[in-house]
Amino acid sequence: MAQTSYSFFKEVCDFVDYASKYTDQPKGLIDQIKQCNSIYRMNFPVRIKAGKFEVFEAYRVQHSHHKTPVKGGIRYSLSVNEDEVKALAALMTFKCALVNVPFGGAKGGIKIDPKKYDIGLLERITRRYTSELIRKNFIGPAIDVPAPDYGTGAREMAWIADTYMAFNPQEVNGLGCVTGKPLSQSGIRGRTEATGRGVYFGIREAVNIFEDMVKLDLNPGLPGKRIIVQGLGNVGYYSAKFLQEDGAIIIGIAEYDGGVYDPKGIDVEELQKHRQETGSILNFKDAKNISDPAELLEYECDILIPAALENQITIQNAKNIKAKIIAEAANGPTSAKAEKVLLDKGVFIIPDLYLNSGGVVVSYFEWLKNISHVSFGKITKRYNELNNQRLVEAMESTSDTNLERKLRAQLIKGAGEYELVNSGLEDIMIKAYEEINSVMKSKELKDLRTSAFINSINKICVSYLEMGIFP
């Protein structure tokens, strides 16, 4: 593959350097928190068929151990390389700090095109990768906890958990070695859609701030906002779905093989069904096909959501971007040079560090569930319902009226795992937005990314300084 001078990891480090100027933290500590503490680059063979083997290149990078375990997704893509995995691991550290999830950052990946392999082979490759991680002590509920990322999902996480448990049957908390597992394998309700739901909460918070929307010549609030999404995978699909359910209009969706555009709005659920039936999002109802998906990024819209891969908005296309808000659902979709052009044009960027943190927040809830061996709400739900029922009955008898049936049921219902996970996620996303917005305004910064990095750097430095640096 042709080498380019672009380094995703360098861009992350440059951001840390830039943001740290707005902090009083010692330079030596900033130098430490930029480094990746442990990098494991591996090659392993897998038998593809009788007598035929293929060697795979894979990585696991642990960026920071100021909190343990470290945590971050596993990516299956041909673009996986050491620089990318290091950058994504570093972003995880800052992301966890930003939303007060007590983990250090990590990331992993296998350089493969998962579409080229059948399920049986993908399982063999995943299990072999996991056994390499076990061999070097790079996985475990107290050590390093992977999760899904681009090209992986609940299925791969279940294989990872099963392989880990086969090697560590005595470990009572073993299932906390990976998150994003299917529900039947000790996953948690709400994890699959968590990143997209967090993206929705984050965008909702941003567009509800009156003075920021006035500056962009937009009305506050989500209803009616015209949105284009790049990538209809896990994050893109759920982001679009929740935004549409709250009144936004999804006018364009880009996939790797082309895009669809309809200014009247695209029904996300129906498009997803169409894709499952035909294998592509193209040729959907009245929507116009766009043969080059990158073109859609330059269409007029209120909010552009890159939800595919990094380095999609670059110095080449930044000047043509017409969106007023870029909501970074993917990791690193905007290059540093492109960001400068966009900020100069007055584009408002909701940074990845904040916006796609919903996945790790709910992964944290899943890990808590796994190590406490009980699901949220299991012990309290019925007790709360009985209490609520007594309150409703007391209200009805003192006012001598009967509440309408639906309202009565809503008031009595106790919170189960799904409700608690979603409300915990919503609370964290709202608070984190308040924090970065207030730092941006109090320091008179031009952008939310710098304020997000300032917040995270300060929290990580406090962690290091308070625990003391060994020896």
Ligand code: NAD
């Ligand atoms: P995914 O594999 O489920 O979906 C990615 C989608 O993007 C796929 O449908 C793919 O076909 C499409 N795509 C690829 N190249 C494209 C292109 N050039 N134009 C348009 N579409 C293209 O992956 P995902 O889990 O949704 O991850 C997407 C991004 O979100 C990544 O940057 C990932 O790091 C980030 N992220 C994911 C999570 C998570 O919980 N899954 C959490 C945080 C961040």
